[in-house]
Amino acid sequence: MLLDTTLREGAQLFGAYFTIDTRKQILSSLLQVGVDEIELGWIGQSELTEFSTYARSQTSSIKLSVWSPCREADIRAVAKLPVDRINIGVPSSDLHIEKRLSTQREVLLERLVANINVAKECGIPYISVGLEDVSRADELFALQMALVAETHGASRVRLADSLGQLTPLTMAKLMNRFRDALSIDIAVHCHDDFGMATANSITALECGADYADISVLGVGERSGIAATEELVAYLAIKQKDTRYAPDILKRLCEFVASAAHVSIPRTKAVVGTDVFxxxxxxxxxxxxxxxxxxxxxxxxxxxxxxxxxxxxxxxxxxxxxxxxxxxxxxxxxxxxxxxxxxxxxxxxxxxxxxxxxxxxxxxxxxxxxxxxxxxxx
Incomplete structure (x- = not known):
């Protein structure tokens, strides 16, 4: 399944500023494409309450989610929004735990459990825990975090290759390890720093991942993540997945390119003007x-x-x-x-x-x- 995060990850692209009208247009096209989940933004983002209310009025079938840091106040704020899911982000590598959070593994695990409990207490029906920088983490500790999340009621673990370090082979090994250990959903969030985001995402799906994160034209932090148009086209055309509508992709990409002030190379896979x-x-x-x-x-x-x-x-x-x-x-x-x-x-x-x-x-x-x-x- 595909989790589109153009409105969260894509909106974090340097120099991109999506107005609420722009967000509504992107939302409309994503609904037509038929993605399975749309991450509407991050808690604290401007006009998120208004936008999430609008998004809820447009669909009852496609899941809507919002990203939140692992903080009680933010989780309680998400619970007030008309969304189906919360995506809680938490660092998993020692580099982030020590240098960014100035804490220790044990303390972080306690914080994670406490905030999952807050989300459950608030009645959020589907709790997703994103393990940030998992490709540079101690794999055993990252797996421990995932198992703790599952034990305390998380519905999904989201493995984030935050700096695009994985290859299809290493992604397959990581996915096999986590798939064998977990019963809950697994998502992957693959960055494109070495140009392998789409390949890594498809590999993850083939190895048992339930969701792959995508963004239109791959826009996002730095070189972005796996591209919506590439995953949708591959699944719809190559894999014959009838849930997705690839004929919407070109005009969606052109709109996002204009809104984000990026150009579409004429040889861009799937939507470039000269690929055929x-x-x-x-x-x-x-x-x-x-x-x-x-x-x-x-x-x-x-x-x-x-x-x-x-x-x-x-x-x-x-x-x-x-x-x-x-x-x-x-x-x-x-x-x-x-x-x-x-x-x-x-x-x-x-x-x-x-x-x-x-x-x-x-x-x-x-x-x-x-x-x-x-x-x-």
């Missing part, structure tokens, strides 16, 4: 015959249109196909066959000069000039 664009002669020719030869899935599944252009990398077959598709010639046209070598050469020259593939109009101009000897400017 082709200029290479061999690939373009093959795509014209059978798209699945060089496409992992139908681009329409994620709201993208296939784009084939001719340029300096294109051969005669690709140029001839383009001339035919643009209605400039019939593929069997004798004139086209006679001049295709010259047209292809001219296409290559103009493409090199412009340093890009040609547009439909530019290809038409090349055709006219080559065939009719008419110089077109």
């Amino acid at each position: 664009a082709c200029e290479s002669g061999l690939h373009a020719h093959a795509l014209s015959k059978s798209p699945e030869l060089f496409e992992p899935y139908d681009p329409e599944q994620v709201g993208i249109t296939r784009k084939i252009r001719v340029g300096s990398k294109s051969g005669r077959s690709a140029v001839l196909i383009a001339l035919n598709e643009y209605g400039l010639v019939d593929e069997a046209n004798t004139l086209a066959q006679e001049y295709i070598t010259d047209v292809t050469k001219a296409v290559c020259q103009l493409s090199c000069k412009l340093e890009r593939p040609l547009t439909e109009d530019e290809l038409g101009d090349v055709w006219k000039e080559t065939i009719h000897g008419v110089e077109v400017h």
Whole structure:
């Protein structure tokens, strides 16, 4: 299952400021995508009461949660909100326990138990305990924390690779260890510092994790976390999970990119404008015959249109196909066959000069000039 935290982790991106109207729009799109849980923000965030009330009015099926530090006052504040779950964050590595909290393991365990009891006393039905920096923690102690959380009534343990230290292999080992020991839900929160957040998240799900945290475009602290569009597309298309709607992803990503002031690389997996664009002669020719030869899935599944252009990398077959598709010639046209070598050469020259593939109009101009000897400017 997918826990989207664009409204919490994503909102922590440097320079990102989401207004309440922006949050509402993101929420609406996430509901359409069909994620299983939406983390609405963190306790103390501006307008959280108003926003959580609005979010509750929009859905009764998708779980809503709020993040809180392991503090009694904050947990009691979450209990007053119309949400289903609380996500309590607590450091698990000695580095954080000693240098950030200036405390000891035993004291931290006592604090964790006390605050789980507060959440239960407040009637919060689903308590999630996030073990922060678990990839740098003493694994036995982190497992002890998870078992203590389970014993005292937590519904989920959330393993946070806070600095993106894990690889798929080490994630698998970690997940197997925790899955064997726990009966409650397990979530993973994978940061992307070394570019492995999506791979680590998918590995965790394959190894028995119940939830993987995601954020649209992966936005979040530093290089962010696993990307919503990548996990949704993989599960919906590759794994045939019908709960998720990947056709919503492109417009959701474009909205978040604008709101967060980040750009979407044209080669960005799933939603980049050019991930289904082709200029290479061999690939373009093959795509014209059978798209699945060089496409992992139908681009329409994620709201993208296939784009084939001719340029300096294109051969005669690709140029001839383009001339035919643009209605400039019939593929069997004798004139086209006679001049295709010259047209292809001219296409290559103009493409090199412009340093890009040609547009439909530019290809038409090349055709006219080559065939009719008419110089077109």
